[in-house]
Amino acid sequence: MNPFDSLGLRHDGRTLWVLDQTRLPDEEMWLDGSDPEAMIALIKRLAVRGAPLIGVAAAASLGTFAARGASATEYAAACAALRAARPTAVNLMWAMDRMKTATDPVAEAQAIFEEDVRLCEGMARHGAELIQDGEGLLTHCNTGGLATAGIGTALGVIRRAHEQGKRIHVYADETRPLLQGGRLTAWELRKLGIPSTLITDSMAALLLRDDKVQRVLVGSDRVAANGDFANKVGTYGVAVQARHHGVPFHPVAPFSTVDLACPNGAAIPIELRGEAEVRGFGSLRWAPEGMPAWNPSFDVTPVDLVTSLVLDCGVFSREDLNVGVLTKVCG
């Protein structure tokens, strides 16, 4: 494999390295993800995460496995196991389906990485046109360079608007329970020098009421054919609040996140994670031991709450989505 480098994923030609996102922002530790079994464990514990990145990382692991001489049987088994590592982000299935039939797995993994970088550029180009000078922007979870091979989905759009000289201010939801906003988006925003403020998820409604936010931009793990979409739990609540306050709400995603086999949001599988993630964080526990907890990792936002969807190939309004535009542009 040719060497490649992104914010959370690196290949030095022999070994695939992933930045352990569970240790950010305090520690930048790179782990060997060359072996598919190791990669599955890294994906499951969210050391590598974000819909596009898990597809790219799984493909790179499989490409490395092939380059190291895996047999056809070993390769097929690893491909199937990686495909099942997490259930909601369809980018993982999309990448594994490509790798399954690839005649040259090393070249295919490389192409998936490079394509994701280009898709991020497309979303940034189209999405940044929406953002006006002086806007306050609200985002949820982490959708930047850590979640993709390129500059990101929603955070990539925000970054591009900042690079264009627009005076924006970003409000980042901390994103309970695993704090992807507080740990990862905050880390990226600081690195990029984008004016920003961290809030707890429960503060978003107040900000919207007080006219501090003119636009909401979020990522997606799977967009159904009708425009309903799954994203990190809490996104649906933000969409309801944005609608109540008349603030435009935009999911941002590459075509590889669109799943035309899902007719609507009800068909999207939602990952249920362990109860301990709600009772505490790391070694800290604040709820009584054994307290029952519910932990859906994602929720579904209906298309009715979407102002427009930013794809790599353009911006599509709710009206476009209602007449089935995704079947045309992603079919």
Ligand code: MRU
């Ligand atoms: O559980 P995670 O951290 O993988 O969830 C990530 C998100 O929900 C992102 O918003 C989504 O993957 C789209 S961003 C590229």
